[in-house]
Amino acid sequence: MKPVLRQVTHSPEYSFVVRKDAGDDMLNTWHYHAEIEFLYIRRSAGTWLVGDHIGHFQSGDVVLTGANLPHCFRHEADHIHHGETICVKFLPEILGDHFLQLPETKAIRSLLNKAGTGLQLTGSIKEQAAKLIETMLTDSPGQKLVHLLQLLQDVSESRDCVPLSSKGFIQSPGSSDEERVRTIFEYTMKHYHERISLDTVASLLNMTRPSFCRFFKSKTKKTYVEFLMEVRIGYACKLLVEDEKNVAEIGYECGYNNISHFNHQFKSITGKRPLEYKRDYLEQNS
Structure with a gap:
């Protein structure tokens, strides 16, 4: 079984997605998508696989995953019924090539490149990002975009971002080699x-x-x-x-x-x- 390509549906009012998932809606398989994603674990715990990294997450954690980086979040059974996550997904193209080449956006450009390995937010930036993501749930469309830029800027200026997957991890979604690695990951998690x-x-x-x-x-x-x-x-x-x-x-x-x-x-x-x-x-x- 290869990692699943997930298509994200956008509404006419928004160019990116801010969504709260609860219960069974939090469940996912080994997958990837073209969007860059912030995921805030509002209330849950379990194990995440991001590229070749494996670790445990808990309530309050925030992770940033890059485009086409395979990942999976395995929520523990006793958290499924009352757990909640909030995700922010956006295509880097919505920011525009010219915008990302501005000298003022150098830090954001660097952050988006680093997101290719997945980043776990720690320290004060974790709480800061979680609050912004919470706010974005009820923002007006324009304010959502403003807060997305604020989120990217805040995270890009922080040193409390821990890389997860190794840079050498295969980056070609759906390849036979990736399928083999996924098979080993799945077997190891079960046994x-x-x-x-x-x-x-x-x-x-x-x-x-x-x-x-x-x-x-x-x-x-x-x-x-x-x-x-x-x-x-x-x-x-x-x-x-x-x-x-x-x-x-x-x-x-x-x-x-x-x-x-x-x-x-x-x-x-x-x-x-x-x-x-x-x-x-x-x-x-x-």
């Missing part, structure tokens, strides 16, 4: 808590183990073992701050049978031991 061998994932693509290893690293700029570790530790971070299980139980639930190995890999990814990570998180969000 990361189990023992996964390289021979097993290689067989999904009808490849030998060495061929698969070369293929995966050439497309994602990381080994499959590194990718699997990121998936498991990412989920462990979520459990640490949301669950009352102890470290050993969380490690086991994430696919680790050896607590020492879990602690070692957790620190190699986050720079902290599991309990240090939980303590720091709770202190910062208390």
Whole structure:
């Protein structure tokens, strides 16, 4: 199954889309679209895949995805019925080539280029962008455009934008290579808590183990073992701050049978031991 091309319908009154989705309307598959998109997670939590990046999102997060960058947001089941997101989608063409070549729009032009890898907004710009996106829901048509430019300018001036996907990730939507990467992503998301061998994932693509290893690293700029570790530790971070299980139980639930190995890999990814990570998180969000 290839990433789905999503066509965005515009109304006669607007040149771009500002839309609130709730419940089942938030659900999506591995897809891409020609529009650049700001997505504000108003109320939900789950896992996002942006290019070759995988991570966990929660209420309040804001992400910017570039044109034709495959992505998927997997909302957890208990958030589906009461969750909400707001998206702002626009074609870069609505700004005009001449406008984007002005010296005053240099920062915005640079931001749109960086959006090709996907950007997660953090710090004060995350809250600032969320407020603007909220306002755009009820704006008049002209004010929506003014606030879109304000949003782009504010984000372009911020240093609190974290790249998500690697620059080396394949950018040709619908290619056979992208379909293969998607197959591995999907399998890993379903089975990361189990023992996964390289021979097993290689067989999904009808490849030998060495061929698969070369293929995966050439497309994602990381080994499959590194990718699997990121998936498991990412989920462990979520459990640490949301669950009352102890470290050993969380490690086991994430696919680790050896607590020492879990602690070692957790620190190699986050720079902290599991309990240090939980303590720091709770202190910062208390």
